[in-house]
Amino acid sequence: MALRFSFPLLFVLLPVCPVLAQDGPPDHPRVEIASSHPLRFGDNVLQVDFAAGDLDLPVKEILAHVQAAASAVSTYYGRLPVPRARLLLVPVPGRNGIMQGTTWPGMNGFQGFTRIRIGQHTTASELAEDWTTTHELVHMAFPTLPDDNHWMEEGLATYVEPIARVATGELDARQVWRDMVYGMRKGEPAEGDLGLDRTHTWGRTYWGGALFCLVADVQIRRETQNRKGLQDALRAIVAQGGTIDHEWPLDQALSIGDRATGTHVLTQMYSEWKDKPVPVDLMKLWGELGVHWTAGGPIEFVASAPLARIRESIAGERAHAQPAATSGTR
Numbered sequence: 001m002a003l004r005f006s007f008p009l010l011f012v013l014l015p016v017c018p019v020l021a022q023d024g025p026p027d028h029p030r031v032e033i034a035s036s037h038p039l040r041f042g043d044n045v046l047q048v049d050f051a052a053g054d055l056d057l058p059v060k061e062i063l064a065h066v067q068a069a070a071s072a073v074s075t076y077y078g079r080l081p082v083p084r085a086r087l088l089l090v091p092v093p094g095r096n097g098i099m100q101g102t103t104w105p106g107m108n109g110f111q112g113f114t115r116i117r118i119g120q121h122t123t124a125s126e127l128a129e130d131w132t133t134t135h136e137l138v139h140m141a142f143p144t145l146p147d148d149n150h151w152m153e154e155g156l157a158t159y160v161e162p163i164a165r166v167a168t169g170e171l172d173a174r175q176v177w178r179d180m181v182y183g184m185r186k187g188e189p190a191e192g193d194l195g196l197d198r199t200h201t202w203g204r205t206y207w208g209g210a211l212f213c214l215v216a217d218v219q220i221r222r223e224t225q226n227r228k229g230l231q232d233a234l235r236a237i238v239a240q241g242g243t244i245d246h247e248w249p250l251d252q253a254l255s256i257g258d259r260a261t262g263t264h265v266l267t268q269m270y271s272e273w274k275d276k277p278v279p280v281d282l283m284k285l286w287g288e289l290g291v292h293w294t295a296g297g298p299i300e301f302v303a304s305a306p307l308a309r310i311r312e313s314i315a316g317e318r319a320h321a322q323p324a325a326t327s328g329t330r
Helices: 060-075 126-127 132-141 147-167 173-187 202-223 230-239 250-261 265-273 281-288 307-316
Strands: 019-022 029-042 044-051 086-092 098-108 110-119
Touching: 029 060, 060 086, 060 098, 060 126, 060 132, 060 147, 060 230, 086 132, 098 132, 110 132, 110 265, 132 230, 147 202, 147 307, 173 202, 173 281, 173 307, 202 230, 202 265, 202 281, 202 307, 230 250, 230 281, 250 265, 281 307
Parallel strands: 044 086, 086 110
Antiparallel strands: 019 029, 029 044, 098 110
16 A cells, blocks of 8 residues: 655664664664664654664655654644654664564653664565554553553553544545454454453453554544544643653543543443453444445445444545644654
């Protein structure tokens, strides 16, 4: 899938003197930095560093992809979540694609630090298919939680990433809803489930958390006649300092989100979902949202469905993009 940008991309690439920077947590080795490129989003900055190593793609093409990911996050949250963020791209010899991403809080003066491992032979099409970069940057927009709440950190990033990319025109809404139809069922509780806080399987952590976010988003919009949604709750949490560099209990973040929407959806859902299985009638939900499909066929939207306007508000027509980020190199 080709990337579509709503902002000009003007990069000046200059050689820099090699420096060493940390590649992850304190016990990780330092790596040589080949080039550094600060991207500005209003008053906030994302510093993009390329570790030394060979890459088939031009630096400016990879930098454009990172800028698109950061712009999607900035559009969804109304700002880059933290004042100073850093993203380190580490080439992996002989490999293809975006291989792995990890994000940490508070490292060396940056409130958020993401490391992306990118294969040396990554192609333009593989880069265009990448979702990991956006997913990792979303992690910066929520406080660090206790281990039992890891499902919220991963589920939120799983849910927000494609919706944010729809808003900037990078993804088509039908593709996103199709992925939800096939993905959300992986988050349903299985036999023996003990609730999201006590069931730490891959499906419940990523898709169970995403399912929580979807159901919450729909319910908030139901209760507010579609005037508010999960996005409003998440923006309020960030505005109150709920970002990756702060450790909070989950209840604190959810309470802020509820106040922003004038509901009790998040705290009530958490009290129900945290320690017991709560199945969701997904077939009914898709029908109410007007998401129709046949096996192996394309997604079709039903405009007359009772919650069609809610579906469009969550991921429908393209939203207005943020002003263009500015870039530089030192």
